[in-house]
Amino acid sequence: MATLQESFELAPGVHRLETVEDGKMHGYHVVEGRSGLAVVDPGFATAPTDVYGPFLEEQGRAWDDVSMALVTHVDPDHHGGLHDLRSHAGTVVSAAHAADAPLMESGERMIDERHSMFAADHGIRYDEEVYDWLRGMLGPDEPIDLRFTGGEELRLADRTMRTLHTPGHTAGHLMLYDPTHDVVLGGDGFFGRGLFDVDGEYLQPPPYYLYPAYEQSIRYVEALDPDVLSFTHYDVLRGDEIDDFVEESLAFVREIETLALDVLDDHGTITLREAIDAVVDRRGSFGLDDDLAFPLSAHYTDHARRGDLETTAVDGVVAWRRTD
Numbered sequence: 001m002a003t004l005q006e007s008f009e010l011a012p013g014v015h016r017l018e019t020v021e022d023g024k025m026h027g028y029h030v031v032e033g034r035s036g037l038a039v040v041d042p043g044f045a046t047a048p049t050d051v052y053g054p055f056l057e058e059q060g061r062a063w064d065d066v067s068m069a070l071v072t073h074v075d076p077d078h079h080g081g082l083h084d085l086r087s088h089a090g091t092v093v094s095a096a097h098a099a100d101a102p103l104m105e106s107g108e109r110m111i112d113e114r115h116s117m118f119a120a121d122h123g124i125r126y127d128e129e130v131y132d133w134l135r136g137m138l139g140p141d142e143p144i145d146l147r148f149t150g151g152e153e154l155r156l157a158d159r160t161m162r163t164l165h166t167p168g169h170t171a172g173h174l175m176l177y178d179p180t181h182d183v184v185l186g187g188d189g190f191f192g193r194g195l196f197d198v199d200g201e202y203l204q205p206p207p208y209y210l211y212p213a214y215e216q217s218i219r220y221v222e223a224l225d226p227d228v229l230s231f232t233h234y235d236v237l238r239g240d241e242i243d244d245f246v247e248e249s250l251a252f253v254r255e256i257e258t259l260a261l262d263v264l265d266d267h268g269t270i271t272l273r274e275a276i277d278a279v280v281d282r283r284g285s286f287g288l289d290d291d292l293a294f295p296l297s298a299h300y301t302d303h304a305r306r307g308d309l310e311t312t313a314v315d316g317v318v319a320w321r322r323t324d
């Protein structure tokens with residue numbers, strides 16, 4: 001069972017709560033508002049009871065003090081705990097980007113449209129145990145009360161924080177920016193060269209599927225030049241560490257863009273499955289190799305949109321080739 005391992009302030013009134021779940025860092029946030037506390041990501045199914053509960057106790061606060069839950073994006077370890085949160089704090093108002101909210105409200109739709117997005121066109125699905133694991137992080141469906149589009153300002157105790165629409169990993173990914181203290185709460189905005197467990201073991205490649213949106217989101221944060229960047233699955237980044245992480249994230253994008261076209265030119269016509277296998281042949285394993293489907297399809301789709309690739313069908317799945 002996950003427990004609160006540590007909590008600390010990133011800036012006055014901006015708390016980071018850390019727990020380790022499935023061997024992976026999960027950093028969640030509580031922001032002190034004018035009339036209560038805002039939770040940034042309810043977390044996985046039991047995170048409110050197991051992680052936020054001990055934090056509130058430590059702070060001498062009650063569940064009734066929690067008035068808002070801002071959800072950064074659709075994924076079970078970010079919104080799966082909304083039901084548990086509401087079982088403690090019944091009047092909590094939930095908010096998320098309009099593009100992600102409908103999938104958050106239906107776990108089965110999320111599994112279909114997000115976690116099986118390569119099944120119909122590319123014949124790529126996770127093993128059943130991965131779906132079981134995803135469902136395990138997901139509490140019962142809950143409505144999202146407020147639909148955001150990015151740029152909303154949240155009046156808090158002594159400052160205003162702003163939501164940033166930062167698509168790439170999902171269409172409606174939001175970060176939360178505190179311009180007074182130069183803090184960005186990043187959710188899963190970008191990923192360096194991938195995700196690691198707490199022992200430093202590489203787990204999976206950056207799961208972005210929207211390009212160039214992903215790169216634009218990285219550059220948006222780079223331009224804001226925050227002092228503190230707090231992503232869910234990484235230690236808190238400060239100063240030069242942020243510059244390095246930005247550079248590492250952009251370097252992966254360039255690498256996969258080059259690889260995608262190189263393996264396509266080798267094959268002439270290539271399916272997503274063939275592209276994954278060819279990239280692993282060249283570069284070795286990326287841990288959860290099937291997750292290369294996200295960035296590879298992102299880059300092929302971008303080239304197809306720009307007209308230098310076209311899609312065709314091979315054995316009932318989508319394939320890409322150069323246009324003449």
Ligand SMILES: [Zn+2]
Nearest residue numbers: 074075169188
């Ligand atoms: Zn995510």
